Amino acid sequence: MARETPAQANDDQIKDQVFSELQVLIEESEKLLKSSTSLVGEEAESLRGQIALKLQQARNCASSVRERTQPVVESTETYIGGHPWQTVAISAGFGLVVGLLLGRR
Numbered sequence: 001m002a003r004e005t006p007a008q009a010n011d012d013q014i015k016d017q018v019f020s021e022l023q024v025l026i027e028e029s030e031k032l033l034k035s036s037t038s039l040v041g042e043e044a045e046s047l048r049g050q051i052a053l054k055l056q057q058a059r060n061c062a063s064s065v066r067e068r069t070q071p072v073v074e075s076t077e078t079y080i081g082g083h084p085w086q087t088v089a090i091s092a093g094f095g096l097v098v099g100l101l102l103g104r105r
Contacts, residue, residue, distance in 0.1 A: 018065050
């Protein structure tokens with residue numbers, strides 16, 4: 001098996017961080033929603049403020065991930081644009097392998 005390059009390790013770290021942050025966001029949102037059923041008045045306003053804050057944090061997280069992954073996306077697009085036949089061959093090979101593996105079941 002090939003070793004991970006530093007860029008791949010960094011990508012995996014970013015992916016793990018995003019998934020953990022999203023999991024925490026989901027858990028906190030579920031807690032807020034469960035507690036919101038009995039709240040009215042000022043308590044409800046406070047809860048709405050907390051939910052709005054968590055949603056803003058999620059938007060910021062998504063924006064941060066988009067900014068970090070943009071160079072990878074651009075380099076991939078550049079490679080595909082510069083090597084279209086190699087990309088087609090790799091995709092066809094991948095499809096063939098997947099098809100053979102699924103056909104064995």
